[in-house]
Amino acid sequence: MNQSQQGAWWKEAVIYQVYPKSFYDSNNDGTGDIQGIIAKLPYLKTLGITMIWVSPFYLSPGADNGYDIADYYAVNPDLGQLQDIDDLIKQAGELGIGIMVDLVVNHTSDEHRWFQAALADPASKYRDYYIFKPAVAGAAPNNWRSIFGGSAWEKVAGEECYYLHIFHKKQPDLNWENPQLRQEIYAMINWWLDKGIAGFRIDAITFIKKDQDYASLPADGVDGLASIKTKSRNRPGIECFLHELKEHTFNRHRCVTVGEAPGVPLQEYDSYIGPDGYFNMIFDFHAADIDVENGSEWFKQRNWRVGEFKEALFASQRAFCQAGWGTTFIENHDQPRALSKLIRDADYQNDIGAKALAAMYFFMAGTPFIYQGQELGMKNFCRQSIAEFDDISSLDNYHRSLAEGFSEQQALGFINQRSRDNSRTPFPWSNSVNGGFNQGAQPWLAFSSTDFSVNAQSQINDAHSVFAFYQKMIALRNKHYPQALIYGSFAAVEDVDERIVAYQRATHNERFISITNLSAQHLPYTLPAGEIVLNNYADADATLKPYQTILVKE
Missing domain, CATH: 3.20.20.80 (Glycosidases)
Structure with missing residues (x-):
């Protein structure tokens, strides 16, 4: 710190x-x-x-x-x-x-008054509040892919130009250069x-x-587009x-x-x-x-x-x-x-x-x-069913998964695992x-x-x-031991099984060791001497139980 x-x-x-x-x-x-x-x-x-x-x-x-x-x-x-x-x-x-x-x-939203004014009048000052670019050979200005899938450019009706949206087409990007x-x-x-x-x-x-x-940019998907994040x-x-x-x-x-x-x-x-x-x-x-x-x-x-x-x-x-x-x-x-x-x-x-x-x-x-x-x-x-989802990122990921060659069942599996819903x-x-x-x-x-x-x-x-x-954790951090658990130094505990997440928080006169077994196996671990102030099991010994977590005050 x-x-x-x-x-x-x-x-x-x-x-x-x-x-x-x-x-x-x-x-x-x-x-x-x-x-x-x-x-x-x-x-x-x-x-x-x-x-x-x-x-x-x-x-x-x-x-x-x-x-x-x-x-x-x-x-x-x-x-x-x-x-x-x-x-x-x-x-x-x-x-x-x-x-x-x-x-x-x-x-902003494309329904923000700034954007509506920008669409209504290309000479308006609000046109420069957003990022509009002319079409290139009758198509989008470049091949950037939006975060939510598809081109990051949306054509302006009645004009040979496009506006940029890193996210959804209803989320036009503001022009911070202005x-x-x-x-x-x-x-x-x-x-x-x-x-x-x-x-x-x-x-x-x-x-x-x-x-x-x-x-x-060089295309990185079957859609011929490239991630906008690079630029x-x-x-x-x-x-x-x-x-x-x-x-x-x-x-x-x-x-x-x-x-x-x-x-x-x-x-x-x-x-x-x-x-x-x-x-x-x-x-x-x-x-x-x-x-x-x-x-x-x-x-x-x-x-x-x-x-x-x-x-x-x-x-x-x-x-x-x-x-x-x-x-x-x-x-x-x-x-x-x-x-x-x-x-x-x-x-x-x-x-x-x-x-x-x-x-x-x-x-x-x-x-x-x-x-x-x-x-x-x-x-x-x-x-x-994909029809049960509301999240636009879920819908885009579902269709991109299908485009990449996955089955509907596989695509739905990805969405169920990762959906923001x-x-x-x-x-x-x-x-x-x-x-x-x-x-x-x-x-x-x-x-x-x-x-x-x-x-x-x-x-x-x-x-x-x-x-x-959670109540107990908050009390330990904020009421009982704030100097160590808020302001103390952090150090990883090395030389433990890779499935054990262990670290210490310490001041010059207090030290806590947090140990968590992130596996379904019993793992040997010698607890440091001290007071167990938090434990998600009723007891603790020389073997960490599956997904056991312990906080020790040395």
Whole structure:
């Protein structure tokens, strides 16, 4: 850890991500809402978290579930109104809980007034707020493939030109080369900070700088296209934009910033999170995408080993500690459930496995994030047809899998394993109708099962539940041993079986060893002398049981 960054308030946070549409439907219209979050604040306080990251609630047509923003200053009426956000900030604050919101400034919705003005008048100043290029030989300007599949260029009706969309065609990219656009973005950011939010999770921020040659690349798929990431992710010159962004906004407020930073090499972390870094912390995805060769091409699956997963975790830990501060997480709204992805032994996709994964990541260096339902040990949901999926990335991956020669059954298998709908299925509050998500209205995303045995009501008063395990972890980190478990040094424990994830957190007078067996085998391991402060089994001896996790205070 960089010593100059000791003691910041956001390091002591435990951040809980809420996906509003799927959290709690307070008015029984099928969609979760802001009032639903307010209603469940006591639950989150009981868990022990200190900040809520609220996924997008802005006005949006919903092509990418809110990440296609039509108005940065308005709330999607399905979720509530601006007053509800003010109430959430106030009532959460009264409980000592901060509110972090998503900042999506790589692109807008194609229904944003800027883009509509750009389409209406090619001479408008708004045409330069986006990236329009003339057709080349009657076709797209180059062969870049969007993250969601297909060409990254969409033809403008009635014109011989195209606009760029790194993601969905309804998410046109903003032109960060335009200083007037940048000032509009900064004004919006400061407006939200003035409202009293605690900070931002900054979406897809490493994509805002594109190579200005807009050159085609050698094709890397049967579609004749090439991944857009090569020319648009963490490209030279992005540092100018990110420094300016920080100076005009974040530096003027007491706030926390968390960058979504795929494509940033470990050796460049100092630029992002160092003493003069762009953000306070970033998300690292090297371990999160261990099961696929490419996070946006799910048919390129990998038969990964625990040893390489562990090394990916530890490599990011070393980079975080050397550069500044990082995050720890195993789930979010773009990932399947960790219990289904990281534990491949079905017999342990249960409380034992959920607790093993929890303790494995939670005590690493950095600010821990918990995604809704993770604290209950939720698993993936299996769907029988592609028609049952809502996620646009799932639909694109399904069709790309077919184009690559896989069968419909194989393609559906990839999607069930990796779909973002796995984590977006409505939250199970009880074992009642619709899992207590609402009073019976059809949820916006249908359940694929009516088994709600994993639910909050059954766990909140159960001392042996996954929920109680998370409560205990939070208390250990934040109340009992913060000096070691928040600010202590990190070091991997070497010379252990590759299926054992072990590391230490230490200060000059305290040391903890975290040991997790990520396998279904009994593995010999001599525990260090000391007090066992956390264990997902009732006992511990010289052999680690399958998926046993232990935290020892030496």
